Amino acid sequence: MSAADTSKIALEVKELHAFYGKSHILQGVNLKVNEGEIVALLGRNGAGRSTTVKAIMGMVDNTGEVIWRGKNILGMKAYEIAHLGLGYVPESRDIFPKLTVHQNLMLGEKGGKKPNRWSFEDMYKMFPRLRERQHTEAGVLSGGEQQMLTLCRTLMGDPDLIMIDEPTEGLAPAIVQLVAEYLMELKRRGISVVLVEQKLAIALQISDRVYVMGDRRIVFEGTPAELKADANIRKEWLEV
Amino acid sequence: MSVLNGVSYGLLLFMLSAGLTLIFSMMGVLNFAHASFYMLGAYFAYQVSEWTNYWVAFVVAPILVAVMGGLFERYVLRKTHKSGHVAELLVTFGLSFVILELVQLIWGRSAVDYKVPAALDGSLFKLFNSSFPEYRAFMMLVAVGMLVSLFLMLKKTRIGLVIQAALTHPETTEALGHNVPRVFAMVFAGGCALAGLAGVIGGNAFITEPGMAQAVGAIIFVVVVVGGMGSLAGALIASVLIGLMQTFAVGLDWSFLGGLSALGIDVTPDTFGYPVWKLKLSQIGPILPYLLLVVMLVVRPKGIMGTRDD
Numbered sequence: 001m002s003a004a005d006t007s008k009i010a011l012e013v014k015e016l017h018a019f020y021g022k023s024h025i026l027q028g029v030n031l032k033v034n035e036g037e038i039v040a041l042l043g044r045n046g047a048g049r050s051t052t053v054k055a056i057m058g059m060v061d062n063t064g065e066v067i068w069r070g071k072n073i074l075g076m077k078a079y080e081i082a083h084l085g086l087g088y089v090p091e092s093r094d095i096f097p098k099l100t101v102h103q104n105l106m107l108g109e110k111g112g113k114k115p116n117r118w119s120f121e122d123m124y125k126m127f128p129r130l131r132e133r134q135h136t137e138a139g140v141l142s143g144g145e146q147q148m149l150t151l152c153r154t155l156m157g158d159p160d161l162i163m164i165d166e167p168t169e170g171l172a173p174a175i176v177q178l179v180a181e182y183l184m185e186l187k188r189r190g191i192s193v194v195l196v197e198q199k200l201a202i203a204l205q206i207s208d209r210v211y212v213m214g215d216r217r218i219v220f221e222g223t224p225a226e227l228k229a230d231a232n233i234r235k236e237w238l239e240v
Numbered sequence: 241m242s243v244l245n246g247v248s249y250g251l252l253l254f255m256l257s258a259g260l261t262l263i264f265s266m267m268g269v270l271n272f273a274h275a276s277f278y279m280l281g282a283y284f285a286y287q288v289s290e291w292t293n294y295w296v297a298f299v300v301a302p303i304l305v306a307v308m309g310g311l312f313e314r315y316v317l318r319k320t321h322k323s324g325h326v327a328e329l330l331v332t333f334g335l336s337f338v339i340l341e342l343v344q345l346i347w348g349r350s351a352v353d354y355k356v357p358a359a360l361d362g363s364l365f366k367l368f369n370s371s372f373p374e375y376r377a378f379m380m381l382v383a384v385g386m387l388v389s390l391f392l393m394l395k396k397t398r399i400g401l402v403i404q405a406a407l408t409h410p411e412t413t414e415a416l417g418h419n420v421p422r423v424f425a426m427v428f429a430g431g432c433a434l435a436g437l438a439g440v441i442g443g444n445a446f447i448t449e450p451g452m453a454q455a456v457g458a459i460i461f462v463v464v465v466v467g468g469m470g471s472l473a474g475a476l477i478a479s480v481l482i483g484l485m486q487t488f489a490v491g492l493d494w495s496f497l498g499g500l501s502a503l504g505i506d507v508t509p510d511t512f513g514y515p516v517w518k519l520k521l522s523q524i525g526p527i528l529p530y531l532l533l534v535v536m537l538v539v540r541p542k543g544i545m546g547t548r549d550d
């Protein structure tokens with residue numbers, strides 16, 4: 001598959017509110033992702049970025065609209081949303097620690113009839129470390145290896161859009177660069193990416209567009225260049 | 241001989257505690273009604289074998305129990321889940337009473353005549369004048385067969401992999417596209433089927449009466465806690481241990497009195513605590529599992545194979 005038509009909207013989120021029990025977290029989030037585009041979701045701790053991707057994935061109580069390729073998917077179950085082609089890579093490298101690397105990857109597969117554009121071989125080529133450790137329990141892998149594993153596990157489900165929550169947190173620069181290359185490879189294959197990030201550098205380097213969240217809503221939307229030019233926004237919502 | 245009897249009883253306990261411990265990992269609370277499904281298995285088997293024969297009952301009764309368990313999970317437990325653990329606990333507690341009342345209503349308050357089938361009613365071999373019943377051997381065979389298939393299912397099949405993942409990380413597993421609610425209903429129904437099967441083979445080996453659920457229920461809680469909540473291997477070890485312990489205790493006439501006099505200490509009716517010293521092991525047999533429970537909770541609160549630190 002080649003690069004997608006990036007003028008077409010893949011995902012559109014309108015007035016999204018989300019709740020954990022009685023606490024009202026998201027206060028009306030609006031955003032758009034085009035086909036084959038990398039969109040970064042930036043913001044400080046507690047801004048509501050993780051909650052946004054979880055709400056899109058149907059993992060928290062929510063209201064509003066989440067439109068995926070023309071269809072409102074809000075209210076559907078997480079596993080149904082996954083089968084429609086949305087992938088989610090949780091933060092904190094949530095691998096299955098007692099299962100082997102290979103078994104973790106198997107659990108990424110959804111077992112549908114649709115041919116999968118990715119094979120185990122593709123994953124092991126992309127991250128040779130994982131091939132070496134394929135029969136090892138995932139719980140004993142290093143942080144960087146666990147991150148590669150969660151990225152590949154979701155990819156084995158063959159998503160058309162993938163939402164990735166803080167993939168570079170606490171990783172050495174060399175591994176951050178590997179993650180960046182992985183994201184570029186997805187883009188080449190026509191997959192849309194929503195990247196939740198803390199590190200401004202990598203986000204600005206690879207994204208097509210950027211949203212900044214503050215106080216549980218969107219406070220900035222633009223290109224990386226526009227964000228670089230806007231010192232006020234950076235100062236108020238990003239720098240610590 | 242006692243060893244074989246103990247092991248066969250232990251394996252029966254394991255069929256019950258295996259389901260209980262899997263359901264515990266999934267719900268986070270112990271299912272109070274688990275032993276009631278064991279009782280249902282025995283009564284269904286009795287009824288079906290009255291109508292047809294034992295072999296039909298052997299197949300049909302566990303299936304009936306599984307269907308009832310599945311329906312209960314789907315229409316009651318799943319709705320209660322939002323209200324938290326206490327509500328889940330209470331609803332399984334309530335179910336155990338409903339089942340008890342229904343059983344008494346349909347089959348009466350005294351034991352029913354659920355017998356071992358004639359084909360298996362002989363003795364397999366004799367050793368030192370005591371004989372080992374064929375049916376005990378059959379029980380062991382069924383339990384071991386179940387154990388092996390459970391193990392293969394969990395470790396070697398794709399659905400087993402999904403179950404393992406869903407038990408520890410339900411949200412992540414669901415986000416990967418697996419229908420976790422359906423997996424949970426299957427685990428619940430499967431656990432009930434095991435309990436039902438244990439009832440089919442245990443009800444006629446022991447006794448089928450309304451008190452049977454309560455009697456075995458307390459023991460399997462001990463098994464699950466001693467084995468380490470949520471650990472199948474731990475449940476197996478604890479089951480066999482408790483099975484052996486109870487069978488041996490019943491067969492032995494030792495008392496502390498004997499032990500003490502063997503050590504050269506004279507105990508007379510005037511000695512302090514005489515009523516305790518003269519107790520025979522066979523008399524305290526029934527409370528041994530609970531003693532083990534207390535000792536375990538003091539020495540190693542997470543159980544034999546437990547991994548939980550809290």
Ligand SMILES: Nc1ncnc2c1ncn2[C@@H]1O[C@H](COP(=O)(O)OP(=O)(O)OP(=O)(O)O)[C@@H](O)[C@H]1O
Pocket residue numbers: 020023025043044045046047048049050051052091
């Ligand atoms: N399970 C939860 N229950 C209640 N409140 C929560 C829960 N998870 C998050 N919150 C609250 O929601 C708000 C947004 O959290 P979220 O995880 O979306 O932030 P974030 O932007 O991803 O930041 P970070 O990941 O750095 O914490 C925070 O104030 C947080 O305290």
Ligand SMILES: [Mg+2]
Pocket residue numbers: 049050051091165
């Ligand atoms: Mg977060």
